[in-house]
Amino acid sequence: MKKYILGLVLLVCSSLALAKSNEINVVAAENFYGSVANVIGGKYVHVESILNNPDADPHLFTTSAKTSKAMTNAQVFIFNGVDYDPWSKTLLNTKNKDGKRSVIEVSQLMNITSKDANPHLWYNPQTFPTLAKKLVVTFTEIMPAEKAYFESNLQNFLKEHQKVLAKIEQLKSKTKGVTVTATEPVFGYMADALGFDMVGKDVQWTIMNDADPSAKALAEYQNNIKDGKVKVLFYNSQVTDPVTTNIQDLAKKNNVPVVGVTETLPKGVTDVNTWFLSELDAIDKVLK
Numbered sequence: 665m666k667k668y669i670l671g672l673v674l675l676v677c678s679s680l681a682l683a684k685s686n687e688i689n690v691v692a693a694e695n696f697y698g699s700v701a702n703v704i705g706g707k708y709v710h711v712e713s714i715l716n717n718p719d720a721d722p723h724l725f726t727t728s729a730k731t732s733k734a735m736t737n738a739q740v741f742i743f744n745g746v747d748y749d750p751w752s753k754t755l756l757n758t759k760n761k762d763g764k765r766s767v768i769e770v771s772q773l774m775n776i777t778s779k780d781a782n783p784h785l786w787y788n789p790q791t792f793p794t795l796a797k798k799l800v801v802t803f804t805e806i807m808p809a810e811k812a813y814f815e816s817n818l819q820n821f822l823k824e825h826q827k828v829l830a831k832i833e834q835l836k837s838k839t840k841g842v843t844v845t846a847t848e849p850v851f852g853y854m855a856d857a858l859g860f861d862m863v864g865k866d867v868q869w870t871i872m873n874d875a876d877p878s879a880k881a882l883a884e885y886q887n888n889i890k891d892g893k894v895k896v897l898f899y900n901s902q903v904t905d906p907v908t909t910n911i912q913d914l915a916k917k918n919n920v921p922v923v924g925v926t927e928t929l930p931k932g933v934t935d936v937n938t939w940f941l942s943e944l945d946a947i948d949k950v951l952k
């Protein structure tokens with residue numbers, strides 16, 4: 665796969681059929697990556713994102729004729745990898761009408777290749793800035809004359825992202841070593857960055873995989889909430905079932921604060937830094 669992607673990247677040249685529209689067609693498997701592409705590419709990109717529904721479970725997504733159609737125009741395709749979006753590999757077989765496409769697999773970019781890795785890589789605070797820098801290179805390959813424009817957009821993005829990093833640093837005095845849990849592992853990398861002690865991971869992974877946890881695992885998980893061991897419950901509002909609803913009710917009953925987190929950009933939010941800052945602010949509010 666790696667070789668295949670490398671091959672596609674090498675195929676990109678500056679003579680793509682851009683003269684007509686003067687826009688680079690970008691397709692992002694996930695809307696948060698599409699958002700970063702929009703910020704970096706600005707007026708020179710047209711971005712379509714496939715996972716775009718804040719109410720749907722991305723883990724259950726399958727492609728349609730519509731998504732395949734978007735791919736036929738994609739000059740740049742961004743996807744997560746590590747089995748988060750296995751349908752992306754199918755989409756890559758869709759021929760581009762020009763036969764040229766640059767592919768960015770974010771997991772490869774972040775050097776995460778293990779199938780057992782937590783797939784929610786974008787919650788690693790380093791992922792968005794790394795992608796943003798890579799996009800400057802990719803867009804510049806296609807539109808060399810606009811290099812300074814893309815670089816200026818990158819600087820603006822990094823300035824905004826600095827607020828996220830500063831908030832993480834500020835929060836650490838409250839979050840370091842504090843035991844928390846979650847209904848699903850979406851927030852895992854950010855929880856690590858904050859120094860939280862995340863428990864109940866086995867149950868979270870079972871829920872992510874749309875299965876039912878064992879009675880023993882669930883009882884242990886629930887006891888951690890009942891006996892006050894966990895101080896915050898991170899509730900993934902996009903991956904829900906009767907088990908997660910019960911967990912949320914149990915947390916409320918036992919006065920464990922619940923912080924809502926989402927897989928993709930929440931309704932009405934188009935910017936990844938705004939999204940993360942609002943989730944970090946929510947943590948700030950519930951921790952003394």
Ligand SMILES: [Zn+2]
Nearest residue numbers: 848850872927
């Ligand atoms: Zn998830």
